[in-house]
Amino acid sequence: MTPYQAYVIDLDGTMYRGDEPLPFARAFVDKLAAKHIPYLFLTNNSSRTQEQIAAKLEHMGIRCRPENVLTTSIAAAIFINQQKPGARCYAIGEDGLFDALKKEGHRIAGDHCDVVVIGMDRDLTYEKLSRACLEVQNGALFLSTNGDVTIPTERGLEPGNGALTSVISVSTGKDPIFIGKPESLIMDQALKQLGTDKASTLLVGDNYDTDILAGIHAGMDTLMVFTGVTPYERYPSLPEKPTYYVNQLNEWLPHI
């Protein structure tokens, strides 16, 4: 096997679980850094900024600068720029989304918007949902950072951004463009940011339905690790298998 020239790596369930780093996550990234292999952390989390995520990883001893992070919020803001630079945006979301939109030069507004973009918002209100519906009905481009229907927390499975977005799609009858994994849109941006081609880049993740499918949809090789959402027990029934799988990341170290 020719070593891969770049890595796209999921975070939750692959590098850490909650506030705890996963075994060998640090060693994995250290080896990439030692071999000067570029890597990009790719997350469907729309709530945090690049800086917040880099700080969290650094705190765990996992090497990361803000530019090593691509969130669905950043990807959404870049996608909007491709459609309409300096767009007038109505957004539902948290710090990560508003920060990304401003960084890309978009304006946040409450009416006559070009774009409606929905991200995870724990301060969601009826008024915010209503405003989004009205703007979408008035013709705004309808985006959603990701389609994840649940978020695993210590309480159980709480509603994810895909479930919140359904209020607007069900009410308006219009489907959003989803940005995050498993859509290939965010993978194209990841490859562009790394500057490598898909044939020489490996996607690493724990969640078959988001991470691995994103890699498969983008035509990339994939490495599945059983430290997160998808258990090994599901492997035999997976319709399209990942290129490789490991129980923990140390098994992959000899191939870096």
Add this chain to the structure above:
Amino acid sequence: MTPYQAYVIDLDGTMYRGDEPLPFARAFVDKLAAKHIPYLFLTNNSSRTQEQIAAKLEHMGIRCRPENVLTTSIAAAIFINQQKPGARCYAIGEDGLFDALKKEGHRIAGDHCDVVVIGMDRDLTYEKLSRACLEVQNGALFLSTNGDVTIPTERGLEPGNGALTSVISVSTGKDPIFIGKPESLIMDQALKQLGTDKASTLLVGDNYDTDILAGIHAGMDTLMVFTGVTPYERYPSLPEKPTYYVNQLNEWLPHI
């Protein structure tokens, strides 16, 4: 035509629009009362109590006592009683829903619930939605007062209860039992409350997709009036026609 012995009558778009009574609504109800024909107002509105709705109608000069009103909240509370008397309920909704649940002897609780019931709530929060998802995952019976995906307001089409409910159905993968029109469940309760049979009871409403279909599903005769949601222009393409239609309610007065 043998005169009908009882009437089930929709409110919004049939008796009033917003705070204004519709033409001949008062005369229509006056003639029913003069002929001692029982009538029941049936609304998918889950927010208001029977008393609040009766007061609104009386204020417009339309004769109504609280017992002449059946809301989806009342119907939901009665349905829960049939499944589990004195149920422990988690509810998202406004006055009308909480009032109805208490009147039927149910307990409002935040965990270990037998039933989750969703009604329109303009004070919706993420925490409320999250709690509902957790309770449904834990096995609570999942009800929704009605499936209306929009509410027409002066601002446009705002999200209705059916759209809010989708957060929970999309997130948990479980479909709710909808109580309100066009489901026949609420029609069965209406007939039971009137004490008449469906062959001799007429359903009157303006909205084909809720009112008229509810009547058709219940096997009742229906009178459609073009003063609300469904315009006359849609009539030719309606898959199953109402039994009768009028432009305004005065056209029906001779048949009462």
